[in-house]
Amino acid sequence: MTQSMESGGSPAPSDGYITLTHVIYALHSLTLLTGLLTPVFIVTAFVTGWPSILAVILNYAKRSKVKGSFLESHFRWQIRTFWFALMWIGVGLMLGLSLIGLPLAWVVVGISGLWVLYRVARGWLRLLDRESMPN
Numbered sequence: 293m294t295q296s297m298e299s300g301g302s303p304a305p306s307d308g309y310i311t312l313t314h315v316i317y318a319l320h321s322l323t324l325l326t327g328l329l330t331p332v333f334i335v336t337a338f339v340t341g342w343p344s345i346l347a348v349i350l351n352y353a354k355r356s357k358v359k360g361s362f363l364e365s366h367f368r369w370q371i372r373t374f375w376f377a378l379m380w381i382g383v384g385l386m387l388g389l390s391l392i393g394l395p396l397a398w399v400v401v402g403i404s405g406l407w408v409l410y411r412v413a414r415g416w417l418r419l420l421d422r423e424s425m426p427n
Contacts, residue, residue, distance in 0.1 A: 305361040310419075312354060313366050317416040319347035320370065324409060334405030339378045348374045362424035366415055369425040373411040380404035 323344040327337030338344050351367045351374075358364050384400040387393035418425060 303360050305358055305363045309354070309358050309361075309363055310422075312350065313358075313363050313419055314416075316347045316350055316370055317412060317419065319343040319350075320373075320412045321416070323347075324412060327405065333401050335377050335384075335401055335408050336381055338405075338408050339374060339381055344374060362422065365424040365427070366419055369411065369415050373408060373415075377404060377408050380407075 320338070320343065323337050323341035324334055326341055326343075327334035330337070348371060351371050355364070355367050355371075358367055380400060381404070384397045384404070387400060388397035415425060
């Protein structure tokens with residue numbers, strides 16, 4: 293069986309894995325929407341909401357299946373977004389434990405939420421154009 297090639301010389305992923313990547317972005321977006329429409333912060337909803345947790349599990353479970361295709365960069369982008377968001381929540385939590393750091397904690401969490409929105413939107417738009425994500 294021959295595998296079609298992308299213009300960059302790497303194997304083209306199957307339509308099923310492209311759809312899966314759209315589903316993963318949709319799961320992350322559902323969680324972000326929850327963060328926007330409820331009193332929960334965007335970034336905390338992103339790393340504690342079941343859709344994003346399910347999405348990152350799917351990323352890890354199917355990562356080997358997209359290796360070598362442009363989807364590999366999207367999986368890496370999604371996984372890194374999740375873990376860096378978790379890290380920034382930890383930073384915000386540590387800052388929030390002190391009365392002096394509380395205002396800074398709000399800033400860290402707010403900026404992190406905007407960063408997560410940007411990462412999901414940018415990734416999904418590039419996926420629609422069938423472009424890989426930068427390293």
